[in-house]
Structures are given as structure tokens and as C-alpha cells.
Amino acid sequence: MAIRPAEQLIHKAAWLYYAHGLRQDQVASQLNISRASVAMYLRKARETGIVNISTSTQLFTDDVLARKLEDALHLDAVWIAPENDHIADPSTEIAVLAASVFLELVKKGDRIGVAWGRTVYMIADIMSYADLQDVTVAQLCGNLGAPYSYRPDQCTMEIARRLNAKGLNFYAPLVLSTEELARALRAEPVIREQLSGVGECDLALYSVGAVDADSHLVKCGALTPSEMAELRKQGAAGVIAGQIIDAGGKVLDCSYNRRVISAELASLRAIARRLMVVQEDSKFEPLLAAIAGGLCTHLVVGARMAQRLLDHAAATTEKAS
Amino acid sequence: MAIRPAEQLIHKAAWLYYAHGLRQDQVASQLNISRASVAMYLRKARETGIVNISTSTQLFTDDVLARKLEDALHLDAVWIAPENDHIADPSTEIAVLAASVFLELVKKGDRIGVAWGRTVYMIADIMSYADLQDVTVAQLCGNLGAPYSYRPDQCTMEIARRLNAKGLNFYAPLVLSTEELARALRAEPVIREQLSGVGECDLALYSVGAVDADSHLVKCGALTPSEMAELRKQGAAGVIAGQIIDAGGKVLDCSYNRRVISAELASLRAIARRLMVVQEDSKFEPLLAAIAGGLCTHLVVGARMAQRLLDHAAATTEKAS
């Protein structure tokens, strides 16, 4: 990890330019190189996270709607991505926002737990690089050899790479074929240690999955569409870190869940900051379930979803009174 | 604290430009304003800390010398500002570095204790703005009505202003004329509360003062040159947050110290991260005393001072063996 001479130069150029406010040609003459090289070094510095340019995400919390949602759902912070007509792709907007929010929440020395899914991977993919020292990114659930790029281990590793952090992968499959095997595996020292480490995380990043044929669990072969439909009838409302939860946000009592190797919900709740990001409007019920289960303290959603959540909360309190 | 419409625009422009990577003219057409206005908004955004551009200070820790110092003095981290011939003003360089380091160490929700002095004020003055929410900057010692701009309360307030944080000033003078009065004042609920709050700080920022006629304490009239000389004879080695310490880093047993209203050294040591910045080469002995007293976990110094510290440490261990 010793700094290579080339990197030295990048650091120096970045320092002179960004911290001292010199112009590129001044930096160039200080370092005895051409201005073009300086420009190149600076680009590298930005790309690798040697310099960090971050914009405050205040704008998205200062929304009245966001404040109301925080109150109504008892969340620590809510960010709402606008979904006007002239915004090309709301779901990308949400991911960009989520990436910014995430970077704002990460601190040096943190241990971060990440789950997986299209959303999480999209955030990882969009996220800018940062040079955080002493950060660990830990996988929250077992692996699934999916034909997609967003496998659990890939989500973890990509985020670790972006933050220049240590990636901690899970050495187990997400689902096993029998409950005994899952139990036995969970008792393995390596796995047990990893699972118990979840509660020591300072920050979690995940989304919530839908309980339908489009779910990752189905796409990746962990469950068949009919099994999924059956679970739904039994009360499945959402998927968190590979586990099925009911409308109350509790682990559903079913064979599938007993065969899963993943972080216990109690461990997740022990994480101080739990950032949940939901892109799809269709994930309304799953999100409600996750919130009911206290699985989220920080929330990033689109404007439509936010409105729906607020309407629902209002209707619920009205009914109660 | 509600966002004004103008600030809304600044936020939006900053977001589109920095987070989405649009060009200024694209931002301008999105927001239906001229490109010149966008440029102006972006400057404001940078100036007010809505966007944060920070460069990693790795370069200055990755120095071999820095590593050795960390080991030799048992410090958590050391940053060394270069002092080559072509660096115009080493002391400014140290302050710039210290400001960056400081911003890197601050986290949201932190409570920060700051002492005072030329160095601290210079850091505050040089420090770029940031939009940290939920940060408190607390004054570590009583006030001194000095004919300088770097009064204790001003150091505190300026840093608070830069971070967009809450400033917590001390409602007491630094030195009183009698010990009784100091004791009585320390017992006052307001003051007592403030003093006991020091230990709850997450981060401290201070320098160490010299024990000579140039000391702030003398310049500001807290002590006469001859009193200072007398204290020196009694073993005074440095000044920390307005208090005189001996070579071992302990509070010197003297009337002056008993008349001072300031954070107890034990409270200071209870702060997890203690950033000490020393600009002047002449403050070698005071710095040694501060380090001996465990008053510093993170250190920013110039190259010459670093070398001297290391030589001293080597000599000391040699003698011991």
C-alpha cells in the first residue's frame, strides 16, 4: 500500500490545485511538468477519490414532504427524489441520490453491511470513488450464483472497491436445500463469526424485495414462481437480505427462511444507521413491511412513493383515532 | 432555517452540476437561467459548503517520517507539512494542512472542543466552509478580552460559522484575580455544566503555547512577563487551553492555574480525538510536554519539528537502554 511515485505526483497536484487553489499552470510549473499532465493527474485524482467532491443532499431532505414522512414514520431522515416530467429516469435519479446519501453517511472506521439486489448494485455502480481508510464492507447474506451482475458478493466487492475499503464476503450460499444443512452451516465458526459480526456494523445499505415472480429470489432460482405465490398466500410481504418478511416486518415462519443463511433481523436492527433505498413504485407493500419491522432509519424514495407512504400513514392514524 | 428560494436554486444547480456531471450550459437550460448565473451559483455553493471539495491528506501521513513519529510517540496519526526552500510560508502550509485534517476528522453529530490562539484562529480563518448538520463547537476555556482577533470566543464562533454548526461559548473570563472567585465561579451551574461537557466532546482542536514573553497569556495581560519567567523557573513548560503545564504534561501547581477557568486536562484526555497543531519551531519543549501529558492523539507539525521530535525520541530510548 506504499504510495507509488506516480501517485505521489497525483496527490501533490491535487493538493496544490484543490487545497491551495493554484491554477493548473501554476501547479505545472511547481511540479515541473506540463499543464496537460496536471489536468490528467487531476482527473485521476477525482476518479480515484483522492479528491472528494460531494454535494449536500439537503435539498432532498428539506422538502416539506420529507419532514412529514420523518415524523409520520418515525424515521431519522428521509430523502425524496423528484419525479417531474422532465426528469428522464426517476429510478436512476433515486440511485444517484442514494449514492450521495450513502457517501454522506459513511465515516472513517465504519463497518458497513450491504445486502444485494438490482437497486444496491445500481447504487454501487453509480457511486463515486472515495478514499476512505479503515472501512470494512461486509456482506449481509449468503451468496447466490445468479446469472446477473448483482450477486451478493459483487454488490459487496464493488462498494468496497469504490470506497477503497476492505470487502468481507460471505462464504456460504444464500439458500440450502435442507434445514439441517443450513443449521449446521450456521454453526460453522467461520459463518457464525460473520453472522455475529453483523450487529457490529455501523451502517447498513439495502433495499427491499417484492414477493412476486419478478423477485430476484425467483429470477436467481432460489424459489420457483409457484413457491413464491404460495409464500405470498402465507403472508409474505417483502424480502430483506434474502429473507422473507411478513407485513409486520417479522421473519415469516416458513421452510425457505429456515434454509437461508443471512443476517438475523434483530442483528440488522442493531445497526445504528439503516439506509433503505426503494426505486420501484410497485414495492409499496414490501416497504411498508420493512418499515413496520423497524428495518430502516434512513430512507431514500421517489416522490410518488413518498406521497403514497404519507397518505397511508395519514389514513392509518385517522382510523386509529 | 427553511431554505430560501435562491438557496433552492443554488442547491439544484450544484446537484445537477456536481452530482449529475452536467455542463454549466446544460444546467442553465434545465433551470431556465443564463449560464453566467449558473457559474455564480456554483461559486456560492462552493463558498458556503453546499458542495465540499476535499483532498485526501494521505500524502502527508504516508511520509516515512510520519510513520516513525506515530510509533515513537504512540500517536494515532501524524501529518507532516513539508518545509522545502520553495515553499513560501511553512506556517501557512501547516495551517492549511491542519484545516484539511480537521475537516477530515469531523463527523456529523460531533461535539468539538476548541481552544484558542494564533494557530487555532489561523486554521479557522483558512478553513473552507462545510455544511455539517448537527455539529456543536464548544469553547474549551474561559474568555480573555484581548486586543487581538483571536480571542477564545472568536476562535469558537468562527469555526462554528465555517462548519455551519452551533457555537457554544463560555460565559466566564479565563483568569480571575482570586482563587476563591475562580472556585465559586466554577461551582456555578452554567459554568459547571459547560466544564463537564468537555469530556463529551468527540474531537478537540488546539495548539500549545510557549512559556515566554511572547505567550498569548502575556500579550493579553493575563500574566506579566516577570510572572511568566517566575513560572518558568517553577517548571512551566507549556500552555494548554490557558493552563500552564509542566514538562510531564501535568497542571503546574501554581496560583495562576488555580485562578483559571478552563477544561481540566483529564477531561481533555477523555476526548477520543485530540488534534494538536504546532506551527512554530520554537514550541519544541511545550509540544514535548503536551505529548508527555497525553494531550494529543493526532498531530500536525512541520518537517523540521517532526525531525526534532524523532531525534529526541531516539535519544531518549537510547539513554533508557
Place this chain on the structure above:
DNA sequence: CACGGCTCTCGACAAAAGTCAAACTGGACA
């Protein structure tokens, strides 16, 4: 209602930064 004083905005120009093909390095290898 006309008048300064004020802020905000814009167009045009100047300055700075980004980019690219070509030249140049310093090994690795035949």
C-alpha cells in the same frame, strides 16, 4: 411617482481547463 440604492441577471469577452494525436520514455524480450 420619481429617485437612488439594491440585488439579480445577462451577454460578451478573457481565462482556464479538457482533449487528442503525436512524440517520447524506459523496460522486456528476441
Place this chain on the structure above:
DNA sequence: TGTCCAGTTTGACTTTTGTCGAGAGCCGTG
């Protein structure tokens, strides 16, 4: 030793950004 290659570095060019003075709107005031 020569040649090839991958990665830098550079000068020249283009694009983007910063700035400044002029003008437009907008108060409170005489």
C-alpha cells in the same frame, strides 16, 4: 543491440468556465 509495447508526456487546439460591466427589476423613501 534493436525493436516493440505500454504507459507518459507534451504542444496545439477546442471547449468550458469565470468575470465584469451594463441593464433590468424591485423595493422603501422623499
